[in-house]
Amino acid sequence: MKLLRKLIDRIRTAGEEDTSNYWVYVKCDHCGEKLRARADLDNDLSIRYAEAEGGNTYLCRKAIIGNGRCFNPIEVELTFDHQRSLVDKQIQDGQFTSEAEFHAE
Ligand SMILES: [Zn+2]
Structure with a gap:
């Protein structure tokens, strides 16, 4: 049982590199520069409590x-x-763009 849990933990940890970060790609409204930023889903989120149960958002x-x-x-x-x-x-003062567009040029 313990071993199984360890195994699950390991799988979870291995997959976390992709899910604990959210990359946002943007383009500046003023100069057109393409930028990206990383949102660390483990540290950058602040919880917003919803009145309905289970409806909390980050x-x-x-x-x-x-x-x-x-x-x-x-x-x-x-x-x-x-x-x-x-x-x-x-977004303010910019536009969302895609990862593909960010890497283009
Ligand atoms: Zn700019």
């Missing part, structure tokens, strides 16, 4: 600043459900 706010073309911080707000799946995202 909030992650990021201010992403470019590498010098302009100093406009892009404000990103990510909302995750209790299973840490993204359910909502908001």
Whole structure:
């Protein structure tokens, strides 16, 4: 029984590298610079208690600043459900873009 649990823990840990981080890809409205930021789902989330049971969500706010073309911080707000799946995202002074677009050029 103990061994089985250890095995499960190990599988879980091995898979965690992908699930404990959420990468957000954005493009600056002002200069068009493409930027990305990492949301650490283990440390960056603050819980938002919902009135309904089991409806708690997690909030992650990021201010992403470019590498010098302009100093406009892009404000990103990510909302995750209790299973840490993204359910909502908001952005100010930028646009969300994809990983593929980020790596393009
Ligand atoms: Zn910019």
